[in-house]
Amino acid sequence: MKKSLKTVERRTAVQLVVSRAYSLPLCVRLRYEPTDPYVVHAVFFADCDEPVEWVLGRDLLADGLKGSAGYADVRVWWAAGRGDQSMYIALGSSTGTALLEVPVQDITSFLQDTEALVPRGTESGHIDWDAELAHLLPQD
Numbered sequence: 001m002k003k004s005l006k007t008v009e010r011r012t013a014v015q016l017v018v019s020r021a022y023s024l025p026l027c028v029r030l031r032y033e034p035t036d037p038y039v040v041h042a043v044f045f046a047d048c049d050e051p052v053e054w055v056l057g058r059d060l061l062a063d064g065l066k067g068s069a070g071y072a073d074v075r076v077w078w079a080a081g082r083g084d085q086s087m088y089i090a091l092g093s094s095t096g097t098a099l100l101e102v103p104v105q106d107i108t109s110f111l112q113d114t115e116a117l118v119p120r121g122t123e124s125g126h127i128d129w130d131a132e133l134a135h136l137l138p139q140d
Contacts, residue, residue: 008032008113012106014044017088017099028102032058032114037123040114044100054091062111062120064089065104078104 010030015023024046031041040061043053056074063069064076064087075090087107089100118126 006034006117008110008117010106010110010113012103012110014103015101016046017101023101026100028100030110032110032117034118034126035128037118037126040110056089058111058114059120061107065108065111 008031012028012030014026014028016026017023027045029043029045031043032039033041038058040056040058041053042056043051045051054074056076060070060074060076065078068075068077070076073092076087078087085104086101087104089102091098091100
């Protein structure tokens with residue numbers, strides 16, 4: 001098991017797209033922990049609401065920087081062809097879908113920091129497999 005106390009965290013302003021002409025500002029805290037190397041925790045905050053947390057695949061975010069990625073409940077894409085410097089993240093649930101506009105530079109910088117800590121392709125070497133197995137096997 002490889003342990004690291006380092007965590008990559010970044011707060012950034014995003015827009016909740018309501019319509020073509022209207023959006024609401026939100027703050028998102030992105031958090032990456034090497035002990036859970038395949039995912040990014042995204043916690044969204046509005047002024048007075050309870051925070052909402054989504055768990056996103058790190059590869060999904062990286063693939064969204066190159067084109068459209070994901071399906072079903074989570075989809076990510078970058079509107080590079082229109083000169084847009086935003087990445088879009090669509091999050092769906094049984095209660096509806098939220099479309100978020102996120103600055104590409106913030107996602108790019110965050111992912112670079114995570115890859116400096118755990119390069120893509122080396123994630124499995126950062127998992128405590130004994131602990132994972134203990135969660136799966138019945139306890140006596």
